[in-house]
Amino acid sequence: MEYLMAFIVCAVNVAVAVICFLKESSSFKKAEVK
Amino acid sequence: MNLFMVGIVISLIAYFVIGNVISLKVKTLDDYYVADRKAPTILITGSLVASMTSCGFFIGDCGEAYMGFFAPIFIISLIATAGYPLGATFFGKYLRRSGALTVPEYYKQRFSDPRLQMLAGIILICICFTYMLSAIDGMQTVMSYVTGWGRNFCLVIAWVVFTSFVVTAGSKGVLFTDTIMFMIFTSAAILSLPAIIEQSGGWFNALEIMADTEAVGVDNLIEFCGSTGWMYENPWDNFTWAIIYGVVWAGVMSVSPWQSSRYLMAKNEHVVTRSAAWSCVAVFTFNGVALFAAAMIRVSNSAIDPYSTAYIWAAQNLMPTILGVIFVTGLIAAAISSASTFLSLIGFSVVNDIMKIKDKENRGVKISKWAILIVSLLILFVSFFRPPMVWWLTQYSSSTIAASWLIVSFTSVWWKRVTKNGAFYSMLGGFLGSVITRTITIVAGITLPVALDPFMVGIYCAIIGLLVGTYTSQPTEENLAQYVKMHIIPEEEKDPAEIRRTKCTLIGLAIYMVIAFILLAALWAGPIGKLA
Numbered sequence: 246m247e248y249l250m251a252f253i254v255c256a257v258n259v260a261v262a263v264i265c266f267l268k269e270s271s272s273f274k275k276a277e278v279k
Numbered sequence: 280m281n282l283f284m285v286g287i288v289i290s291l292i293a294y295f296v297i298g299n300v301i302s303l304k305v306k307t308l309d310d311y312y313v314a315d316r317k318a319p320t321i322l323i324t325g326s327l328v329a330s331m332t333s334c335g336f337f338i339g340d341c342g343e344a345y346m347g348f349f350a351p352i353f354i355i356s357l358i359a360t361a362g363y364p365l366g367a368t369f370f371g372k373y374l375r376r377s378g379a380l381t382v383p384e385y386y387k388q389r390f391s392d393p394r395l396q397m398l399a400g401i402i403l404i405c406i407c408f409t410y411m412l413s414a415i416d417g418m419q420t421v422m423s424y425v426t427g428w429g430r431n432f433c434l435v436i437a438w439v440v441f442t443s444f445v446v447t448a449g450s451k452g453v454l455f456t457d458t459i460m461f462m463i464f465t466s467a468a469i470l471s472l473p474a475i476i477e478q479s480g481g482w483f484n485a486l487e488i489m490a491d492t493e494a495v496g497v498d499n500l501i502e503f504c505g506s507t508g509w510m511y512e513n514p515w516d517n518f519t520w521a522i523i524y525g526v527v528w529a530g531v532m533s534v535s536p537w538q539s540s541r542y543l544m545a546k547n548e549h550v551v552t553r554s555a556a557w558s559c560v561a562v563f564t565f566n567g568v569a570l571f572a573a574a575m576i577r578v579s580n581s582a583i584d585p586y587s588t589a590y591i592w593a594a595q596n597l598m599p600t601i602l603g604v605i606f607v608t609g610l611i612a613a614a615i616s617s618a619s620t621f622l623s624l625i626g627f628s629v630v631n632d633i634m635k636i637k638d639k640e641n642r643g644v645k646i647s648k649w650a651i652l653i654v655s656l657l658i659l660f661v662s663f664f665r666p667p668m669v670w671w672l673t674q675y676s677s678s679t680i681a682a683s684w685l686i687v688s689f690t691s692v693w694w695k696r697v698t699k700n701g702a703f704y705s706m707l708g709g710f711l712g713s714v715i716t717r718t719i720t721i722v723a724g725i726t727l728p729v730a731l732d733p734f735m736v737g738i739y740c741a742i743i744g745l746l747v748g749t750y751t752s753q754p755t756e757e758n759l760a761q762y763v764k765m766h767i768i769p770e771e772e773k774d775p776a777e778i779r780r781t782k783c784t785l786i787g788l789a790i791y792m793v794i795a796f797i798l799l800a801a802l803w804a805g806p807i808g809k810l811a
Binding site: 246247248249250251252253254255256257258259260261262263264265266268269270272273 | 350353354357358360361364365367368369502503504522525552556559563768773778781782785786788789792793795796799800803804805807808
């Protein structure tokens with residue numbers, strides 16, 4: 246179960262970092278198209 | 280005078296001098312409120328972490344970890360760090376783009392509603408006041424415990440230091456002193472772990488002892504869900520509670536005034552995102568290390584009383600003297616940095632959000648200085664009557680601010696249809712729902728089921744308020760125009776080199792978290808699984 250704990254706390258942060266990266270990429274891409 | 284006293288006195292003098300030197304460069308209202316919006320990544324990161332971390336963490340959270348509640352606190356602290364990048368990317372950047380001086384002013388701009396600014400200002404003042412009392416209480420506890428001086432004497436000394444530089448230097452002083460304090464307490468906490476490990480006979484030996492209930496006197500000291508009976512009897516209730524409060528704290532890190540207001544001072548929007556990513560790494564590492572160290576103190580002494588002083592006991596008895604002195608100095612720094620941020624926020628909000636001042640540009644700085652001084656005197660007065668329960672006071676404040684501001688903050692950026700009535704009722708509903716439920720639980724002495732936790736009730740009320748208010752009114756032309764304007768990326772933010780650096784920082788954050796998982800699995804989860 247300790248693996249689950251370690252996985253949750255790290256996975257949440259990885260997921261958020263990836264979401265933010267995708268958001269940054271898409272918003273600047275949109276700005277370039279305009 | 281022992282070395283601990285010397286360290287504390289030297290650090291207080293240093294903060295006093297640095298803060299007051301910086302005050303010489305403060306001229307305009309923008310200097311005073313938002314550090315002229317020129318702060319680089321290091322200063323924003325330092326202030327984000329220092330404002331978030333106070334003595335409450337070392338004596339509250341670490342004390343709980345020492346008593347066997349390590350796992351839930353660990354989950355909360357490390358899930359919460361996700362709030363940094365999330366808040367910066369989906370709220371903080373837009374907050375900075377608004378050009379507001381305070382977060383409540385942003386709400387007024389977005390919804391063209393002075394009522395909302397007033398409400399947000401009142402909530403900010405109430406919460407920051409409570410939070411500040413808990414930060415000051417923690418600082419008094421540490422200072423008087425280490426030096427032997429009276430609590431009120433310690434209070435007055437520290438109060439003079441942080442009030443002086445907040446009044447004279449405003450946000451600029453807070454940013455610089457916060458960053459120095461962040462470096463001191465973060466390095467001290469990280470360096471404390473090897474010292475405690477050494478005193479415990481090495482990492483794996485310590486883990487073996489910590490897994491032995493009889494040796495450490497509590498069950499599940501560092502195992503899944505923590506000691507049963509500390510809060511809930513059922514381990515899964517502890518786990519669910521920790522996940523919910525991890526989300527609460529992620530919300531706090533995303534939108535709370537003592538965090539999001541730092542973004543108003545950033546040099547540009549890339550600094551907002553990058554400083555949030557660095558803060559995420561710093562808090563994740565620092566909190567994780569400090570919580571492991573706190574639980575491990577039990578291997579050396581399982582009878583520290585009161586348990587909230589466990590880490591201070593370790594600084595005096597387990598760490599080399601010089602490291603112990605730096606650590607205790609870091610504890611005081613953590614408390615002062617939080618207190619200075621809260622004081623500045625309260626003062627700014629009183630002047631900018633509550634009072635109506637004519638000719639703000641010319642008279643604003645002078646009036647703000649007086650307002651901060653008066654507020655600070657009031658806090659000093661209240662602090663003399665020691666408020667109880669430091670850790671719970673912090674929980675009270677954090678869940679209330681998250682319940683009140685979380686829904687409005689994100690929907691203000693991402694939902695075009697939301698109206699000023701929706702925003703107002705959401706904020707009011709979140710605040711009242713959370714405060715009333717929390718008060719009932721404290722007065723009646725009950726623990727509600729996880730789904731009816733005060734934060735959850737506040738969030739339900741905030742969502743209901745948002746939907747009812749929004750669907751019973753129409754957004755005005757002004758609101759819609761403001762929404763569109765907010766989503767136009769300023770030209771100066773389109774520098775390709777800056778964009779690349781920001782993206783690399785976010786990828787670096789993801790890689791760091793993968794490495795953290797490997798380390799946690801190899802050094803903690805794996806060995807503990809074998810011992811079970």
